Amino acid sequence: MTIQQRLDERYGRIPRRSRRIAWIAGIALxxxxxxxxxxxxxxxxxxxxDFDDLGYEVRSEHEVxxxxxxxxxxxxxxxxxxxxxxEQFGVVGWRIVEYPxxxxxxxxxxxxxxxVAEATTGIVKSCWVP
Incomplete structure (x- = not known):
């Protein structure tokens, strides 16, 4: 073993080729x-x-x-x-609809x-892919 090899081993130096391989592997990862x-x-x-509410209509005391x-x-x-x-933002009706x-x-x-009671508004709560 040469003096240069002993010094490289003692101080943790690695040959250039090993560094190049490490860089290439790091870039690939x-x-x-x-x-x-x-x-x-x-x-x-x-x-x-995505969904957008476009409007609502209170049709009767039991339908929106x-x-x-x-x-x-x-x-x-x-x-x-x-x-x-x-009026107090309580849920008085709900429905889940599916579209093909x-x-x-x-x-x-x-x-x-x-x-079940008169509603003041109707909204879309959420939409998803089942």
């Missing part, structure tokens, strides 16, 4: 991590469902209709939870919600 993160982000975004628009990036079925609320897969990105719907 970083590229894989960035690729996986981008792919998982796109998959999550494609499964999201809600008009809303669904925007979905995926071509899968969508379910929405609808609620009818009274569609090629359209956005679709407008009007649904009625049966109530």
């Amino acid at each position: 970083a590229a894989l991590a960035v690729g996986w993160f981008g792919w998982s982000t796109m998959q999550t975004a494609a499964a999201e469902v 209709s809600v008009t809303f628009q669904i925007t979905s990036g995926s071509r899968e079925s969508v379910a929405c939870a609808l609620e009818a609320l009274d 897969p569609s090629d359209a990105v956005s679709a407008s719907h009007t649904e009625s919600i049966p109530t």
Whole structure:
């Protein structure tokens, strides 16, 4: 063993070739991590469902209709939870509706919600891909 090899071993120096391999491996792992993160982000975004309340109409003491628009990036079925609320924002009626897969990105719907007391508003609580 030469003096240079003894010094390198004592002070933890590694040959240049080993450093180069370590850098290449690190860059490859970083590229894989960035690729996986981008792919998982796109998959999550494609499964999201957005909705917008467009209006409501109190039809009677026991019924409210809600008009809303669904925007979905995926071509899968969508379910929405609808609620009818009274003056104190208490839930007086609710309904879950499901829509079949569609090629359209956005679709407008009007649904009625049966109530147990007179409602003052109707809303979409949430929408999801079941």
